[in-house]
Every structure is written in structure tokens, then in C-alpha cells.
Amino acid sequence: MAAVIEAEGLGKDYTVAEGPLLRRRRRRVSAVRDVSFRVAPGEIVGYLGPNGAGKSTTLKMLIGILAPSTGRVRVTGLEPVRARTRLARRIGVVFGQRTTLWWDLPLRDSLALTRHLYRVPRADHARRLAELTEVLELAPFLATPVRQLSLGQRMRGDLAAALLHAPQVLVLDEPTIGLDVVSKTAIREFLLRLNAERGTTILLTTHDLGDVQRLCRRVMVIDGGRLAFDGDLTGLHAVAPSPRTLVVDLAAPAAPIAVPGARTVRVEGPRQWLELEGNPARVIAQVAADYEVADITLREPDIEEVVHRIYADR
Structure with missing residues (x-):
């Protein structure tokens, strides 16, 4: 299947000036270096990385800003x-x-202007706006100035504006x-529904690991401008294994188990x-045999910890 997004050896350099005003030196800085990936139609891909890793620079190259x-x-x-x-x-x-959205206009007027920007036929715009108004529950604040x-209402309005022209890809x-x-x-459930019903390809950057766990089938991790990982969540745990944690509630306080x-x-x-x-299983059985246990829980490492380990290793 042909890729809907394809990057090959992608890189972006900036020139920065350093030193005193009259003795400035110029230095080349690489924000993104040799990044290659393909995204198939209908995929939901999380693009993760710390601040300054190159996430936003990559997105700006994908949409044509850079x-x-x-x-x-x-x-x-x-x-x-x-x-x-x-x-x-x-x-x-x-x-x-x-x-x-237009800051001083009611949300309804902002969405109407979007139709003209993308040259969406009036009938198509009316139909899509009605669908998005229902799914995103926009009706109570359509007449409210942006x-x-x-913040939650504005985000739903921005999503509606980004989808009124029925795009193939949502960034x-x-x-x-x-x-x-x-x-x-509400936003996560809407995105899952959009992907399932319309087959919209979604690429998102986020620091909220709940977004990744709920939405993404595939994760790419960028660090220092380079891709450190590209695969599914199971593979991410395998690349940077983190120990599982057993939380034990004893009947009474005791010395460390x-x-x-x-x-x-x-x-x-x-x-x-x-x-x-x-x-x-053996550890749980041993704890239950040696101690008076009120409750016991096995916790898997979350993605945030796994990603942190990738950064630390690099």
C-alpha cells in the first residue's frame, strides 16, 4: 500500500549567531538529522520526544511551513x-x-470563513458542519466569540475547522x-471514531502518554533530532525494558519484604x-506464603518511564 506520508533522510539545519554583538560567530545547528519513515493510510502514529528533540520541526516540514x-x-x-x-x-x-479560529468572531462565523478558505461547496460544508457539531457537541457555544x-471548547472548535474540508491526513x-x-x-474518543469511520490518517505529537496508550498503534521516538525508535508499544517496552512493580498491602506495617x-x-x-x-507468579506466591497480605497488585511500566529510559541511554 502506498504511503500517505513518506520521509527519507529528512534533515533541517539552522544558522545561529553567538558571541558579542560586534563579534558574532555563526554556527550550524541540526534540529532534525537523517529521519526516515513511512505512514500508511489509516494509521494513528504518535511522534514522541522531549522539548527541542525535533518534533515540531518535523511537522512543519511535513505541512510545508519549513x-x-x-x-x-x-x-x-x-x-x-x-x-x-x-x-x-x-x-x-x-x-x-x-x-x-478568528479570536473576536463567534465560533459559527469562524467555521463559515473556513469554508471559503478551502473552497468547500456550500452543501458539503453544511453537511460536515452538522456532523461535527453533533459529534463534538459544539451547539451550546457556536454563537460564543472564540x-x-x-480551552476544551476552543480545541473542539479547532478540530472542527481542521476537518470541515474532509482531509486525508490530520496532523x-x-x-x-x-x-x-x-x-x-472526549477528544480521544472523537479521534478514534474519526479514524475508524473515515480512515483518516493521524500523526500526533504529545507529552501526554495517556494519548499514546489510548490512540496510537505505532510510536516513533525522536531524540536529538534522530529517530531513536519506530514500532509498536510492545516493541517500545522491549527496546527499553523497565521492571514491573508489585504493590503489596499488608495487614499491618512491617519491615521491608x-x-x-x-x-x-x-x-x-x-x-x-x-x-x-x-x-x-513465584514472587507473588512467596509473598502470600510468608506475609499476611490484604491486597496485591502487579503494575506494568508505563510508556513515560520507557521513553525516559531511551533518553537516558542515549
Whole structure:
């Protein structure tokens, strides 16, 4: 199947000036270096990395804001910088910290202007707006000026604006940043529904590992401008293994638990955390045999810890 996004040897360099004003020196800095990947139609891919790793620079090259210094990129078969106007009709973009809506206009008017920007036929626009209004629950604040919307409401409005022209690809940069739990859940469920029903390809950057675990079948990790990992979540755990944790609630406070195959790393009253080094089943059986246990829970390492280990190793 042809890739909807294809990057090959992608790189972006900047020139920065250093030193005193009258004795400035110029230095080349590589924000992205030799990044290659392919995204198939209908995939949901998480693009992870610490601040300054090159995530946003990569996205800007994919949507045509920045021209690559090296390598090549194609999105829906188009070269983003050369065919930026044509590409804009095939992709939707949402930056969580910036809005594409008109600040002083009611949300309804902002969405109406979007129709003209993308030259969407009136009937198609009306039908899609009705669908998005229902799914994203926009009706209560369509008449509200954008500046008066809450962050969660504005984010839903930005999503609607990005999808009114029925794009093949949706690019999201921190789509749930600053949202409360209810708003995050609503956005995630909407994106899953969009992908399942429309087959929309979604590429998102995020620091919220809940987004990754709920949405992404595939994860790419970028660090220092280079791809450190590209695969599924199981593979991510395999690349940077983190020990599982056994949380034991004893009937009463006690000295740190000592059993083969585990190491007690934390004690708070009757609750103890054990880092597993051996077979979990054997450790659990041994703890239950040697101690009076009220409750016991096995916790898998979360993605945040795994990604942190990748950064630390590099």
C-alpha cells in the first residue's frame, strides 16, 4: 500500500549567531538529522520526544511551513513546500497552543470563513458542519466569540475547522495540552471514531502518554533530532525494558519484604513497592506464603518511564 506520508533522510539545519554583538560567530545547528519513515493510510502514529528533540520541526516540514535542508518528503504524493496550497486541501492541522479560529468572531462565523478558505461547496460544508457539531457537541457555544471559549471548547472548535474540508491526513501538535480529564477523553474518543469511520490518517505529537496508550498503534521516538525508535508499544517496552512493580498491602506495617526475585524499593505504612527481578507468579506466591497480605497488585511500566529510559541511554 502506498504511503500517505513518506520521509527519507529528512534533515533541517539552522544558522545561529553567538558571541558579542560586534563579534558574532555563526554556527550550524541540526534540529532534525537523517529521519526516515513511512505512514500508511489509516494509521494513528504518535511522534514522541522531549522539548527541542525535533518534533515540531518535523511537522512543519511535513505541512510545508519549513523546507528541508536535506532529504525528501512527500505527503499524499505532494512535495509540501512546492505544493503547499494543494496540500492544504488534503490535510488538517491543529496546534494545541495556537488557534486557527478568528479570536473576536463567534465560533459559527469562524467555521463559515473556513469554508471559503478551502473552497468547500456550500452543501458539503453544511453537511460536515452538522456532523461535527453533533459529534463534538459544539451547539451550546457556536454563537460564543472564540476569545470567550474555554480551552476544551476552543480545541473542539479547532478540530472542527481542521476537518470541515474532509482531509486525508490530520496532523496534531499537543491536541490535549492543558485540558481536563473529561475534555481529554472526549477528544480521544472523537479521534478514534474519526479514524475508524473515515480512515483518516493521524500523526500526533504529545507529552501526554495517556494519548499514546489510548490512540496510537505505532510510536516513533525522536531524540536529538534522530529517530531513536519506530514500532509498536510492545516493541517500545522491549527496546527499553523497565521492571514491573508489585504493590503489596499488608495487614499491618512491617519491615521491608524480603523474598527471592524482588527488591523492596519503597515502604509507606502497610503498603510496600517491590521491583520484580524474577518470575512474577513465584514472587507473588512467596509473598502470600510468608506475609499476611490484604491486597496485591502487579503494575506494568508505563510508556513515560520507557521513553525516559531511551533518553537516558542515549
